[in-house]
Amino acid sequence: MKEPGPDPLAGVTHVRVYFADTDQMGVVYNGRYLTWCEIGRTELLRDAGLPYALVESRGVSLPVTEATLRVRRPARYDDLVRIETVVSGLRTREVRFRYLMWRDDVCLVEAETAHVPVDRDAGHAVRLPQWLRDALVP
């Protein structure tokens, strides 16, 4: 069942696979997919008019507190991978993003990350600011 309410904020970006991303199994090293998650959500925020650098300049950071990867098929050297990112959860003290990574019409990797808003100066968790919530709800 689809969630009621407006569609969540979503975006698409692409990454190319280089040798630096692969390991000697001939596929992308699993830890690298978490960097692609970062790229996906960073470009989503940029498209939404709120670059992450701006979020930080307003005193909030969004460190990763949880991450889940499911590798259906590995990405390979020279693949042009499409990353689809969506805001999958918005709570008072947590933001979640979900990611699908594709080569053409083959889904390679599913991922999800959770983030807690942190006051950069004080270093402790805070409530999600309204201006950040507004940017994440389309």
Added chain:
Amino acid sequence: MKEPGPDPLAGVTHVRVYFADTDQMGVVYNGRYLTWCEIGRTELLRDAGLPYALVESRGVSLPVTEATLRVRRPARYDDLVRIETVVSGLRTREVRFRYLMWRDDVCLVEAETAHVPVDRDAGHAVRLPQWLRDALVP
């Protein structure tokens, strides 16, 4: 409640945090924890008398099909992190490892990975070989 039966295979190794592992938030980059998972299970296999290089030389690889991270507190520059690794699941076509990463007596990160045995030449999933199962059950 503790699981019945023999204790699972477990091991301990350490990693030092360098600048290469950190990002500009001043903490270890989240994708790096998956490399520490690799280090943990590789040293566990070595301690068990079955170095992963030997597993591969027998024609089997164990690619990561799932990974889960929970970052309670981030590791920081120059930390000496203790990685505790345990075999958390053994099924016909899947091996799972669980990891705890510590700075002194503070638990920083919990993680789990799942792996499917693959025939290296044929490239498809196979049943977990008996010799590998034997090495993973203490």
Added chain:
Amino acid sequence: MKEPGPDPLAGVTHVRVYFADTDQMGVVYNGRYLTWCEIGRTELLRDAGLPYALVESRGVSLPVTEATLRVRRPARYDDLVRIETVVSGLRTREVRFRYLMWRDDVCLVEAETAHVPVDRDAGHAVRLPQWLRDALVP
């Protein structure tokens, strides 16, 4: 004094800086610049009509045997860095590339890499094949 003869093969590509590329000094980690060199020469080869994947499929690889970096000013988070790559040397058993990395009109990094053609199956150095030389001379 400019070298006589035709202009060398040259190309331009861009990379965005993410947290994954930075360290806790707040700048791009130095080892990451070598990945940007790989990106620069890979896209140069693609633009020249000879993707590196095709070079390898013809049985030749071009491992890095030397690399030199000079960091004038570090790249920073969220920079969009322009990488200019040029073929700077073509000898019987060596190819060299030179790289300039820019943020707007500020030159951040100069680099050079040397590569020896290797027969992928036999694993030893070979003479630069004529088809590869032809692709690298515009």
Added chain:
Amino acid sequence: MKEPGPDPLAGVTHVRVYFADTDQMGVVYNGRYLTWCEIGRTELLRDAGLPYALVESRGVSLPVTEATLRVRRPARYDDLVRIETVVSGLRTREVRFRYLMWRDDVCLVEAETAHVPVDRDAGHAVRLPQWLRDALVP
């Protein structure tokens, strides 16, 4: 001809090669050697009684301004690599380190890095402090 004067400060450390360090050529990715340089000089400083974290806490950082790699033979998966590091230059505004990386008695990689002392707060280059110079001359 050996340089006159006392032997330079030198140290030895080891790194194990994991999948995370390799690429699909089946060897260590070249950019990774610069991380090993960091590990070499960090452990040299620690052995000299001046951990780099302490250098930074006194307000000085030593960013890499130049790096040179020569890869004679690549390191491979599961190698235990010995890194020998030596202070190769000490000038008013520059420190240099030289590195040799070995597998058993085979020299794999030679490297050198140059570093400029920077005032962490002001962000500009400074003269090498006497306490740092003293630690680097045995």
